[in-house]
Amino acid sequence: MAREKTGFFSLHQQQCKQALTDMFRRPLGNVLTLAVLAFALTLPASFYLFAKNITLVAQQWQSPTQLTLYLEQQTPESVANEVRDQLLGWPEVAEVEYISPQQGLAEFRQQAGFDQALSLLDDNPLPAVLVVRPSDSWQTSDKAGQLAAKLRVEAAVEEVRLDSDWLQRLDAIKQLATTLAMIISGLMLFAVFLIVGNTLRLQVLNQKDEIQVMKLVGATDSFILRPYLYTGVWYGLIGGVVAWVLTALVTVLLDGSVASLADLYASEFRLVGLSWDETLILLMVAAFLGLLAARLSAGRHLKEIEPI
Numbered sequence: 001m002a003r004e005k006t007g008f009f010s011l012h013q014q015q016c017k018q019a020l021t022d023m024f025r026r027p028l029g030n031v032l033t034l035a036v037l038a039f040a041l042t043l044p045a046s047f048y049l050f051a052k053n054i055t056l057v058a059q060q061w062q063s064p065t066q067l068t069l070y071l072e073q074q075t076p077e078s079v080a081n082e083v084r085d086q087l088l089g090w091p092e093v094a095e096v097e098y099i100s101p102q103q104g105l106a107e108f109r110q111q112a113g114f115d116q117a118l119s120l121l122d123d124n125p126l127p128a129v130l131v132v133r134p135s136d137s138w139q140t141s142d143k144a145g146q147l148a149a150k151l152r153v154e155a156a157v158e159e160v161r162l163d164s165d166w167l168q169r170l171d172a173i174k175q176l177a178t179t180l181a182m183i184i185s186g187l188m189l190f191a192v193f194l195i196v197g198n199t200l201r202l203q204v205l206n207q208k209d210e211i212q213v214m215k216l217v218g219a220t221d222s223f224i225l226r227p228y229l230y231t232g233v234w235y236g237l238i239g240g241v242v243a244w245v246l247t248a249l250v251t252v253l254l255d256g257s258v259a260s261l262a263d264l265y266a267s268e269f270r271l272v273g274l275s276w277d278e279t280l281i282l283l284m285v286a287a288f289l290g291l292l293a294a295r296l297s298a299g300r301h302l303k304e305i306e307p308i
Contacts (some may be wrong), residue, residue: 012226019230033199037239038246040192041286044185045247045274051174051181053258053272058174067148068161069130075156080128083156087132092147094135101126127158189289196235196290197297200228204301211305221302225295228302232294233287240286244279 023030071080077100084096104126132151136142148162204211214224251273262269273281 015030015227016230019227019235022227023231023234033195034235034238034242036195037192037235037240037286040188040195041239041243041282042246042250044181044188045243045282046250047181047184048278049247049251049271049273051177054174054177056272057269058170067132067134067144067151069132069151069154069157070161071128071130071156072158073127075128077128079156080121083154085128086154087130087151092135092138092143092150093132095133097131097133098133099129101128104129111181168239189264189285192236192239192286192289194295196232197293199235200232200294200298201301203231204305209303211302215306221299225299225302228298229291229294232292232298234290236286236288236290237283239290243286244274244282248273255300261302 069083071083079096080100082210084098087093087096132147134147138147139145144162148160151160209240251271255271258269258271
C-alpha cells in the first residue's frame with residue numbers, strides 16, 4: 001500500500017514537472033498566452049486595489065469630527081463662555097473651541113480677495129462661533145446628528161452646522177468603486193477562463209494522434225487529462241505571479257501622485273498594495289481558474305477523441 005501511494009504521488013510529481021517543461025518547449029506561443037493572462041489578471045487586481053484604498057480613505061473620514069455652533073448676533077463674550085463651559089460638562093462633548101467675531105473676521109481678512117471686500121463693511125457681520133468636537137463614543141454620523149439636535153435647543157444657539165453631505169458622497173463613491181471592481185473582476189476572470197480553455201483545447205486537437213495511440217494501448221481519459229490539468233494550473237500560477245508584479249509596479253508608480261494629493265489635504269495617507277494573504281488569494285484563484293478551464297475544455301475534447 002505504501003509503495004502504491006509513493007508511486008501515485010511520484011507519478012503526479014513527474015507529470016507536473018513534465019507539464020512545466022513542455023510549456024518552455026514552446027516559448028513564443030506560451031509567452032504570449034501568459035502575457036495575455038497576466039494583463040487579464042492585473043486589471044481586476046488593480047481595480048481591487050482602487051476599491052480597497054477608497055474604502056480605507058472612507059474609514060479614516062467615516063465620522064464627522066466637529067460641529068459648528070453659530071451663536072445669535074450680539075451675543076456677549078461672557079454668555080458665549082458660559083455656553084462653552086456648559087457644553088464641556090456634557091459627556092458627549094470632548095472639546096469646545098470659542099471663536100470670537102473678531103477672530104473670525106481676522107481669518108477672513110487673511111484669505112486672498114476678502115480683505116478689500118470686508119473693508120467696505122461698517123460693522124462686523126460675523127457671529128460668535130463654538131466648534132464642538134464629540135467624544136470618541138459619539139464619533140458616528142447617527143450620534144453626531146443626535147448631538148446636533150440636542151445643541152439646537154440650547155439658549156443663544158442660532159444654528160448648528162453638521163456638514164455630512166461630503167460623507168454621503170464619499171460613501172457613494174466607495175460603493176461605486178466596489179461595484180465597478182466586482183464587475184471588472186468577474187469579466188476579466190471569465191476572460192482568463194476562456195483563454196486557458198481555448199489554449200488547452202488547441203493543444204488537445206494538435207495532439208490528437210498521440211492521444212489516439214495512448215488510448216489504443218489502454219490509457220484512460222483521466223491519465224491523459226492529468227498533464228493538461230497541470231498545464232492549466234501552471235498557466236494560472238505563472239500568470240498570477242506576473243500579475244502580482246505588475247500590480248506592485250502600478251502601486252509604486254501611483255504612490256507618489258497619491259502622496260502629493262494627500263499632502264494637499266494635510267493627510268498622511270499612502271497607497272496600500274496587496275497584502276500577503278490577498279496575494280495568496282490571487283494566486284489560488286488564478287490556479288483554480290486554470291484547473292477548471294483545463295478540466296472542462298480539455299476533458300470534453302478528450303472524450304470526443306476515439307482510437308481508430
